[in-house]
Amino acid sequence: MAQDDTQTPLVTQTNGEELNSIKPSNFMVYLTTFVAVCGSFAFGSCAGYSSPTQSSIMQDLNMSLAEYSLFGSILTFGAMIGAITSGPIADYVGRKGALRISSVFCSFGWLAIFFAKGLVVLDLGRLATGYGMGVFSYVVPVFIAEIAPKNLRGMLTAANQLMICAAVSLSFVIGTMLPWRILALIGMVPCIVLVIGMFFIPESPRWLAKTGNQKEFRVALRTLRGNNADISEEADEIQDCIETLEKLPKTKLFDLFQRRYSRSVIIGVGLMVCQQFGGINGICFYTSSIFESAGFPADVGTIIYALVQIVVTTLNALFLDKAGRKPLLLVSGTGLVLGCLITALSFYLKTYEYGLSVVPALAVTGILVYIVSFSAGMGAIPWVIMSEVFPINIKGAAGSLATLVNWFGAWAVSFTFNFLLSWSSYGTFIIYATINMGAIVFVMKMVPETKGRTLEQIQASING
Structure with a gap:
């Protein structure tokens, strides 16, 4: 039995049908x-x-x-x-x-x-x-x-x-x-x-390959794919990519803005800007006060908000590899714009005392549309794409930059939210709607579809 197991990859490399029959x-x-x-x-x-x-x-x-x-x-x-x-x-x-x-x-x-x-x-x-x-x-x-x-x-x-x-x-x-x-x-x-x-x-096989631990790299990859899986093609692709990248000079922070890396950095950092500056942390941190301002019970609204977020985020995870990253981002961005505009309308009506009876319902609808839309794409997918688009030789520096931009955006939005609300409650959400419109344009123009491709294929197509 042991001899058969060790010979399996050699057989499957020469027989495409047998290779396809072995599922990792x-x-x-x-x-x-x-x-x-x-x-x-x-x-x-x-x-x-x-x-x-x-x-x-x-x-x-x-x-x-x-x-x-x-x-x-x-x-x-x-x-x-x-x-x-x-x-x-x-x-x-x-x-x-x-x-x-x-x-x-x-x-x-x-x-x-x-x-x-x-x-x-x-x-x-x-x-x-x-x-x-x-x-x-x-x-x-x-x-x-x-x-x-x-x-x-x-x-x-x-x-x-x-x-x-x-x-x-x-x-x-x-x-x-x-x-x-x-x-x-x-x-x-x-x-x-x-x-x-x-x-x-196991440790990440790609990190092991990058650090020159060839034996550990293949052991980790086989552990992840199963003893009966043929890892030769995937291992060779990873190794070829690593060897190509190793020929390049060591990357420093300012090297990220070189032409060869510019598109992947723009995509990774740009999606973090779209995610945070569209208003999520202001709305998340102050959900209760938004509901109270609109005349809706804060405790009920917050519970509904939390449940909806978990359900939609679960569905997003299940369908992400089927629907694709880019379509879900575009649907998400459209919903974010709609949610902001509905919420803005509710506060506009309240400010000028038109149709006050519908203000609470509009506010709750707007916030729920917003959080459903965020959970359907813009919440998780920027992190997914960030982890996919950076070549491994710049992943540390580029990932740190993207994550720093994300956290700075979280702080900036949560810090300014109450000031914006005191300036104009409906104007605040119009600003967020405008930013989310810009996010839709950014996704359409800059973000590639990465579904069903290896990390090496994605990075080669983006960075040449």
Whole structure:
């Protein structure tokens, strides 16, 4: 039996029908993805922590609103630092090493929050969890994209966004039932699962090939594809791409703007701009106040919002490899424009006191159309495409840049949202509608369809 197994690849290379009859096993791909998205769940737990715990933390530690606002917002600054360092760390110690480091930072942060008796330790803990978030936001989708076969890559990478949404929603729910210190301990659970899971899954084959570990590269690829799969074609394609890229000089940050890389950088960074500056974090962070302003019960609206987000993000992950990235982005962008315009109309009617009876219904409809549309494409797909379009020799620097732009956009939108609302509630959503219209044009002109192609094929077509 052992001799037959070792000879199988040699036979299948010469017989196309036998090659097609051997289907690779995806068990290890699914297991590796599950372990990786524990990082996504840890990300969502960090993001969702501050909302349900605000009143209890302020009361227990005698904090002012300004002090709590600092505690909440410092998460984003930690994430920006994590974004800057995530690419170099993942390139130096590997994707698994970066995930371990991120888990350690998050766990340290949660412990600091749990034991905090004053503001300094509390804020340091929040900063540490933010740093872990920043690293997770880059490494998880990149790791999944590098280990997944091309027919499953979209669905598995989109699971990143699904787990973030699920963790945020779960934090909202259980955060109202448990003490804030206990909720901090619960935040450590996905980090612990991830660290333990790292012992049972392989490293990214593409990273191993890039670092010259040829034996480990083939072992990892065979582990992921199954013992009976013929990995020769995929291994050769990866190796050829790596060898071509290795002939190029070492890439620094400013080298990303060279002509050979410009299109992939524009696509990856541009999609992050489209995702964040279309208003998602302002609307997400202030959903309750938007519903209240429109006269709709905030608690009911928030629950509906969370449930709809999880359901649609799940459907997006299931159909991403069938429908394709670009069509879903265009449908998503169109829905975002429509949702913003409906919400703008509701606030316009309220401002000028026309048809006040329909204002709450319009506001809820607009917000739900917006979140359904965001979850259907613009939420997950920019991360999927970012993980696909960067060649491995620039993936660290380019991925760090794209992730930093994403987190800066998250901070800028959430910081300016209330100021814009006080200036003009309906004008705010008209601005977001205009930005989302620009996103549609960007997707049509710049973003390629990557469905059903290997990473090497995608990068060769973009960067020549």
